[in-house]
Amino acid sequence: MRIAVVSDYETNGGAAIAATRLLREFAREGHEIRRFVFSPDKQRYGWTVDLGGPLPSSLPFRLVRKIAPRAVSYWMHGRSLRDLRKALIEFAPDVIHIHNLHSAWWTGAPNEVLHVCREVAPVVWTLHDMWSFTGCCAYSLECDAFLSDCSHDCPLARQYYPFRQRLVPGEWRKKRQALQSVPDAVAVAPSRWLAGLARKGLWRDHRVEVVANGIDPSTYSPTDRPSNRRRFGLQAGAPVILASFNSTPPYKGAEILMRLLDRYKGQLLQWVFLGSHLPKEYLAYSNVHSIGYLCDERDKSALFGCADLYIHASLAENLPNIIIECMLCGTPSLGFNVGGVSELIRPDQTGWLAKQPTLEGLEAGLFAALQSGFPEQMRSSCRTFAVANFSAHTQARKYLNIFEEIIGRA
Numbered sequence: 407m408r409i410a411v412v413s414d415y416e417t418n419g420g421a422a423i424a425a426t427r428l429l430r431e432f433a434r435e436g437h438e439i440r441r442f443v444f445s446p447d448k449q450r451y452g453w454t455v456d457l458g459g460p461l462p463s464s465l466p467f468r469l470v471r472k473i474a475p476r477a478v479s480y481w482m483h484g485r486s487l488r489d490l491r492k493a494l495i496e497f498a499p500d501v502i503h504i505h506n507l508h509s510a511w512w513t514g515a516p517n518e519v520l521h522v523c524r525e526v527a528p529v530v531w532t533l534h535d536m537w538s539f540t541g542c543c544a545y546s547l548e549c550d551a552f553l554s555d556c557s558h559d560c561p562l563a564r565q566y567y568p569f570r571q572r573l574v575p576g577e578w579r580k581k582r583q584a585l586q587s588v589p590d591a592v593a594v595a596p597s598r599w600l601a602g603l604a605r606k607g608l609w610r611d612h613r614v615e616v617v618a619n620g621i622d623p624s625t626y627s628p629t630d631r632p633s634n635r636r637r638f639g640l641q642a643g644a645p646v647i648l649a650s651f652n653s654t655p656p657y658k659g660a661e662i663l664m665r666l667l668d669r670y671k672g673q674l675l676q677w678v679f680l681g682s683h684l685p686k687e688y689l690a691y692s693n694v695h696s697i698g699y700l701c702d703e704r705d706k707s708a709l710f711g712c713a714d715l716y717i718h719a720s721l722a723e724n725l726p727n728i729i730i731e732c733m734l735c736g737t738p739s740l741g742f743n744v745g746g747v748s749e750l751i752r753p754d755q756t757g758w759l760a761k762q763p764t765l766e767g768l769e770a771g772l773f774a775a776l777q778s779g780f781p782e783q784m785r786s787s788c789r790t791f792a793v794a795n796f797s798a799h800t801q802a803r804k805y806l807n808i809f810e811e812i813i814g815r816a
Contacts (some may be wrong), residue, residue, distance in 0.1 A: 410499035414509040416447040421506040421534035431802035494526040501809045504531040517584030528812045529591045539608035541574035545722035596725040597746025620801030626707045626734035634712040648713035651679040659719030711735035714780045733792035736785035
């Protein structure tokens with residue numbers, strides 16, 4: 407089977423990483439893969455077609471982009487779409503698999519990209535968040551305007567993307583029109599939660615499937631905890647609490663994590679933070695370690711495996727890869743009962759769910775986790791649950807079944 411994969415980034419971000427893992431499984435099964443990305447890594451992977459790369463970074467261009475983002479969009483998207491159409495036609499795929507398009511906004515995505523893809527082959531679109539059926543946001547939080555028509559006074563319009571509020575309704579209507587004009591496009595959501603929202607929203611008249619993200623169990627696995635603690639400068643006795651710190655966007659929970667750290671700074675705990683670096687005042691604490699971003703999966707597996715608990719403080723989430731990665735390493739998680747998090751965290755089996763999406767709820771969950779002593783039985787059940795439910799091979803096989811079915815109907 408010839409499979410074309412279209413996305414904004416190549417390996418930057420959770421959605422791109424999930425897509426890359428899936429591509430590797432397709433390749434292992436002998437399928438011919440070509441990847442079409444609007445912002446490639448500029449590295450050799452053997453599958454990338456450069457569709458123009460990211461926007462110019464010069465100061466004049468950035469000023470024009472800030473003053474007139476739509477003008478920049480119209481200028482860029484014609485070239486990008488022509489390149490995409492030509493490259494797809496030359497490859498002649500049996501099926502086209504779309505992933506995130508958020509950061510390829512200058513293409514006029516998603517309506518033009520969807521049409522270009524469907525001109526060439528049947529389309530399957532993996533939804534990594536809500537963006538494909540909202541006016542602009544990845545997560546609508548408490549807002550349900552996407553069910554009928556996103557409004558002019560959208561509070562999230564300028565939070566993540568270069569949008570003016572008045573443009574939000576038009577973008578929502580473009581997406582509605584695009585999906586209505588391609589009725590055989592199939593959506594796949596990694597979580598049951600996201601699939602439910604898609605079926606209520608603009609995907610209501612389409613086929614929407616649920617296929618969880620998958621990870622190769624041999625990539626993330628339990629390791630020698632004492633030696634890895636020494637490797638990362640961690641003590642042998644005190645519990646290790648791992649967390650992801652992302653200062654933007656706000657729903658990632660950075661403020662809650664900092665307030666939780668304030669309350670536990672005097673406790674005999676070791677805090678390890680991944681991602682964005684903490685503010686300087688927290689780095690002064692002797693029991694706080696800021697690792698930054700780890701790209702090598704072997705390093706991540708070693709770190710995840712030596713933690714006692716991973717805290718996921720996000721207030722909106724689809725199906726976080728990092729929770730699955732930690733489970734494969736035998737590490738339980740604590741998180742809020744939001745999005746697809748509850749599909750990963752099973753109380754008393756793979757971790758703890760905070761009863762309220764607040765600082766107090768997270769603190770109560772951490773107290774319960776510490777009181778448990780982190781039994782070895784839970785570490786074992788984390789690994790067993792993850793291997794049984796989030797195998798990369800199983801994920802690929804489910805996708806291939808969908809591909810084969812829609813190719814047969816085309």
